[in-house]
Amino acid sequence: MPTVLETYLENRWMVQPNHSNHLGSTHGGNVLKWMDELGAMSAMRFAGETCVTARMDQVNFKRPIPVGDNALVEAFVYDTGETSVKVRLRASREDLRTGESEPTTESYSVYVAVDDDGTPVPVPDLTTDSERGERLRRRALDGEATR
Structure with a gap:
């Protein structure tokens, strides 16, 4: 059974002018796209199946x-559910020159595992086999419950 840490992914995108709005910062649609793509990859790594977005809950843009x-x-x-996979998504801004980083955006998303015909298929049970994995899972569950 897959573990929380086996599903943990992170990726970086350098924000270019073509990603920006008229204020010189990343357009929210680009941030959503990056979050959704990485969320789907995490869900697919877990399920071992193609996963499609079912829901992005309350996306909060902080900065x-x-x-x-x-x-x-x-x-x-x-x-997880029977065919669904819940993924915690967080984005941060990062200055590579200084190493400074701060949270910018967060969401909880649900993906559904599907077969080649687009029919939902069962997903495995999620396990935690480390303290860090359990801590990540607990914080996500607590955050989901309080939003």
Whole structure:
């Protein structure tokens, strides 16, 4: 059975002018796209199947990501249903020159595992086999419950 840490992924995108809005920061649609793509990859790594987005809950934009900074996106599976996979998504702005980083965007998303015909298929049970994995899972579940 896959573990929380086996689903943990992070990726970086350097924010270029073509990603920005008229204020010189990343357009929210780009951040959503990056978060959704990485979330789907995390869900597929877990399920061993193609996964499609079913829901992105309450995306909260806390601060912008300026052109020239990196968008750092993290995703991991924290809960499952019969055919669904819940993924915690967080984005941060990151200055590679200084190492400075701060949270910018967060969401909880649900993906559904599907076969080649697009029919939902069962997913395995999620396990945690480390303290870090359990801590990540617990924080995600607590955060989901309080939003």
